[in-house]
Amino acid sequence: MAPKVSDEYKTKKKIELLQAAKRVFITKGYTRATMQDVMNEAGVSRGALYAYFDNLEHLYLELLQFEDQQDVQFFTPIAGELSWQQVTKWVSKQQVEIEKIEQTLSQANSEFFLSLRDQQKQQSYPYITTRYEKMVDVLTAFFAHGTATGEFKLQLPPEAIARYLISVIDGLMLDTAHLGAEKTKVSEQMEALLFSLRAMLGPVQ
Amino acid sequence: MAPKVSDEYKTKKKIELLQAAKRVFITKGYTRATMQDVMNEAGVSRGALYAYFDNLEHLYLELLQFEDQQDVQFFTPIAGELSWQQVTKWVSKQQVEIEKIEQTLSQANSEFFLSLRDQQKQQSYPYITTRYEKMVDVLTAFFAHGTATGEFKLQLPPEAIARYLISVIDGLMLDTAHLGAEKTKVSEQMEALLFSLRAMLGPVQ
DNA sequence: ATTATAAACGACATTAATGTCGTTTTTCAA
DNA sequence: TTGAAAAACGACATTAATGTCGTTTATAAT
Structure with a gap:
């Protein structure tokens, strides 16, 4: 064959x-x-x-x-779209992703990352760290850009917001993996996340 | 023997x-x-x-x-302490917990929860769900209490804030387990969390 | 002391997955 | 069309953990 x-x-x-x-x-x-x-x-x-x-x-x-490669849908500022709207959209996308967690790799991802507990392994797979930092960078740049265009009035350093955003999503993912989307009330929490982001980013509307 | x-x-x-x-x-x-x-x-x-x-x-x-049992240090309103201060303290405690994640069961906990992916198992261990819901209840009650005493002016339903808070902590825990406390900038994120909470709880100071 | 009880021991059969390697099969190039 | 290269096969040795069970040993009650 x-x-x-x-x-x-x-x-x-x-x-x-x-x-x-x-x-x-x-x-x-x-x-x-x-x-x-x-x-x-x-x-x-x-x-x-x-x-x-x-x-x-x-x-x-x-x-x-390989999967990351497919996800070229990254956080690049889109001309003609308000930055805040883009944030909103992204959050919705995350919500969908979390709600159908049983059909995605999210849970396996978490398990995989957790399995690399040795420093040794962490170092032999620099990609893991890179991956996180890349996401931080992309979000940071996006928030900075929104500030430059006068759309945001950041109340915190952009990287702080970036990392925080990632944590919230990861946490919701983890909890939902344990307990299911109904128990963790995903949509309610997404509201809370948007509320937080609005406070941090100070979108000028 | x-x-x-x-x-x-x-x-x-x-x-x-x-x-x-x-x-x-x-x-x-x-x-x-x-x-x-x-x-x-x-x-x-x-x-x-x-x-x-x-x-x-x-x-x-x-x-x-057994460990949960030892943790009787739950979120009960303390007389003579401002609710907002109590929140602040709790967040600091979480920070410490996360920073010395290698000496705690946090990571093992996450692995354990993730390993129960079958609905079957989930159901045979109701404690897992109970545990989460208990934490939600405790936090919810605390926020409600703070509102009753006029210390908080909630901008979102108390359970929403409760669940959200849990997610943030869990997410930060997970990411820190992968990447280490320096990479995830735990203290910076705790600032961000406090900022969010302030916005949500509207502490009247 | 003696003895019934059951705690603790550790050998064993079982299961399951891993990584290797000699063999077979297929393809491509000459 | 033939043969060298290597892709795919699958048997096998190895490793490691599991749960069981017959035996040994310590305890407490008589």
Whole structure:
């Protein structure tokens, strides 16, 4: 079914495996998923899977990076849209994401991050840190931009707001993963988040 | 070393095992810890440990409940202290807790909760849900009380603020577990949290 | 002292996953 | 069309943890 093959073929195959893995991680989370599960889901042999990925940890890391890559929908200022509106929209998007948490990788992500508790591992995967800092930077820049255009009157340093925003979303994600979206009252909390952001950003309307 | 023994003895022993388990969970987290680890740490045989706990999940649940029990330091209005001051104090306490996350069970807690992803398990451990709801109730009551005494002018429903507060703390905990307290700038974020709370609670000073 | 009880012990069978490696199969290039 | 390269296969040895259970040992009551 496949030897001495183009790079293109290998890329295709890899993506195929990553997608199977994604399905596995969505249904089982990170901790309970195994290489065996991925083999079964992808309908591929042990040897084949190991030819592409050394172990589950590496596999997950690649999946994470692959998925992030797809999410090019980053926080870039959009011409002709008010910054505050953009914030609102983003918050709604997060809400949707959280509400269908069972169909996303969010939970597996948290499990994966938590599993890297050793400093050793943290350092061997700089991407993890980078990922967070990139998000901070993007949000910071966005808030700074909004200030420059006179749309925001920040009450706190922009990076503080950025980090805080990330924490709130992550926390709501975590709690919702435990307890379900009804118990944590996601939409109510999103209101509270918007209220906070309004106070911090001081949107001039 | 111990047969036909008083209830008191058994309680002591159990607590001893729980404390050994606690040390294990603090250093290894929940997912990577094993019954074997606990046996080693407690210096006790397989049979002994299993006589007290069926499996790691039950063991953790008991530990969780035991620890919560110790935490009687709950959010009860203190006479002669301003409510807003009490909020401030509590936030500081959380900050300390988060900053020394490597010496606490916080991370293991998150791992444990995430591991209960099945609805089945969620239901068989009602304590998990209760625990969250209890915290919500306590905070809600506190905010309501502060309103009654005229110290707060709430801008949002008290339960919304309560849940939101919990999310922020949990999120910061999670991110700090991944990245360390320096990277997430815990103290800066605590400032941001206090800012938000001030806006939501409208403390009359 | 003696003895019934049950706490603690630790060997064992079981299960499940891992990573490796020799073999088979397929493809591409000559 | 043939053969070298390597993709895919799957059996296997290894490792590690689990929960059980027959045995040993300490305790407390008589």
